[in-house]
Amino acid sequence: MIEVEIEDAAWTDALPDAVALVERAAAAALGAVEGDVVVLLTDDAAVHDLNARFRDRDQPTNVLSFPAAESAAPHLGDLVLAFGVCAAEAEAQGKTLADHLTHLTVHGVLHLLGRDHVDEAEAEAMEAEERTLLARLGVADPYRPHESAHGDA
Template identity: 45%
Template sequence: MTAIIDYQQAYEGEDVILADIPTSSELERWANVVLAYEGVSEQEITVRFTDEVESQALNFEYRGKEKPTNVLSFPFEAPPGIEMNLLGDLVICAPVISREAKEQQKAVVDHYAHMTVHGLLHLMGYDHIEDADAEEMESKEIEILAQLGIDDPYQ
C-alpha cells in the first residue's frame, strides 16, 4: 500500500503553529497505515494546510457552515470510463488543529494524525451522520491510530 502525497503548505501564520505542521513523510506514513487497514492499493492524496480564512470559506461554500473546521475532505470522482489512483483532497486548518489539541490536552502531532486518518476515511466513503456509521468510523479510527501508537482520541 503506497500513499503518494501532494503536499501543499499554504499556512503562513504563527511560527509555533507552522512548526507543528506534519511533514510529507509523516502524512505518508499515516496514509499508508489507513490504506493497508482498508486493503486499498496505491493512491494519490492532496493534503493542503491552510489558515482559518481559507478553511471557513471552503466550509461555507461546500458545507454551508460559517466557521473554520479542522479537516475537510473532497473525494475525487473520475469521469465514467476513466480510472485514476487519485483518492481526493484533504484541507487541514493548522490553527484549528493547534487550538483543538490544546483544548483536548493532546499532543498536536497526534491530533494531526487523527484528523488525517479521519479525513482519509471520509475520502473512502465513511461518514458519521448516522449513529451506527459514526460508531463504525470511530472504531476504525481508534484501531488505525493504535497501529500508529496513538491513544484512543475519544477517551
C-alpha cells in the same frame, strides 16, 4: 501517491515533521487501497472560505474532505486542514498537535474512502477503524474521555 502541500508555515513552525506525519497517517488509512491523495495544510481563513462555499457553513473547521469523482481515478480526493482550529483543539483536548494531525488525517482519508459518521452505527464503525489505525501509529484513542488543559472532564 500522497502529496502534502504547505500553504501556512505555522504548520511546519509548530511541527517540522508535519509532512512526514501526514504521509504516514494517510498511508496507514489507505492500507492496500491504490490511489492518490492531496493534503493541504493551510490556515483558518482558507478553510473558512471552503467550508462556506462547499458546505454552507460560515466558519472554519479542522478538516475538510473532498472526495474525487469516480472518473478521476486513481485520484481519491483532497484533504484541507486549518492550523488554528487544529492547534486550538489539540490544546483544549490535552493532545499533542502531532497526534491530532495524525488523527484528523486518518479521519479525512477514511472519508475519501467512503466512510462516514452520519448515523450512530456508521460513527461507531468509523471510530473503531480510526482507533485501530491510530493504535498502530502509536496514537492514543482520540475518543476516550479526556481532561482539558483546565482539568475539566
